[in-house]
Amino acid sequence: xxxxxxxxxxxxxxxxxxxxxxxxxxxxxxxxxxxxxxxxxxxxxxxxxxxxxxxxxxxxxxxxxxxxxxxxxxxxxxxxxxxxxxxxxxxxxxxxxxxxxxxxxxxxxxxxxxxxxxxxxxxxxxxxxxxxxxxxxxxxxxx
Amino acid sequence: xxxxxxxxxxxxxxxxxxxxxxxxxxxxxxxxxxxxxxxxxxxxxxxxxxxxxxxxxxxxxxxxxxxxxxxxxxxxxxxxxxxxxxxxxxxxxxxxxxxxxxxxxxxxxxxxxxxxxxxxxxxxxxxxxxxx
Numbered sequence: 001x002x003x004x005x006x007x008x009x010x011x012x013x014x015x016x017x018x019x020x021x022x023x024x025x026x027x028x029x030x031x032x033x034x035x036x037x038x039x040x041x042x043x044x045x046x047x048x049x050x051x052x053x054x055x056x057x058x059x060x061x062x063x064x065x066x067x068x069x070x071x072x073x074x075x076x077x078x079x080x081x082x083x084x085x086x087x088x089x090x091x092x093x094x095x096x097x098x099x100x101x102x103x104x105x106x107x108x109x110x111x112x113x114x115x116x117x118x119x120x121x122x123x124x125x126x127x128x129x130x131x132x133x134x135x136x137x138x139x140x141x142x143x
Numbered sequence: 144x145x146x147x148x149x150x151x152x153x154x155x156x157x158x159x160x161x162x163x164x165x166x167x168x169x170x171x172x173x174x175x176x177x178x179x180x181x182x183x184x185x186x187x188x189x190x191x192x193x194x195x196x197x198x199x200x201x202x203x204x205x206x207x208x209x210x211x212x213x214x215x216x217x218x219x220x221x222x223x224x225x226x227x228x229x230x231x232x233x234x235x236x237x238x239x240x241x242x243x244x245x246x247x248x249x250x251x252x253x254x255x256x257x258x259x260x261x262x263x264x265x266x267x268x269x270x271x272x273x274x275x
Binding site for chain 2: 003004043046047049050053054056057060061063064066067070071093097100101103104107135138139142
């Protein structure tokens, strides 16, 4: 046992065997709600956008390297795998963008009423879906 | 014993082990919000620019990236983006990796990768800016 915090985490079962107490909250007992689901999605989309940032770096370096390397990057993003990645990245960006604005509003103390944060959550989902489709349709049309 | 409240609020063992606030948490929280606010206009500008120049050949995209104001906005985007991403991933790593050695190693690896990619992207933008 390392410290007081760890001491508080150990207990005994009804049979008297030592057991590590589980951490709370126990996520699996909660019914998914728009608030918790969007919070989890914000984190996942952020991590996925991190992968996108690495691809963005590759794209910029390829551009700086000239026509040959840039054509390789262009061909990757034009392929099926590239298009799927771009679509998922667009969706993640649009969601993280809209929900991020929702977070900034909360940080300035706005929108904490239950009806408001439920409505803003659904608005974020609708706006993100619309923007994702809009950007992708324009993108596919432009080649 | 200059500050009695500090002594009262923290356990003796906690103080000896150096647990508790490092007093830099608020700064990172604030930088996360400032970079988020900066990324709102910068990401709109970047996505619209990408859509405008989609499918163009390297030379015309490079011409766009090489214009002074586009270079400035690209560098601003990279600074805000990598700072925001680094702080976000730090929180994720700290939330899920509890063993000190593994947490430290993962944080350092994440920082190293992000720093290298950030420098690479910055060098690329500067090369494009000074090429023409």
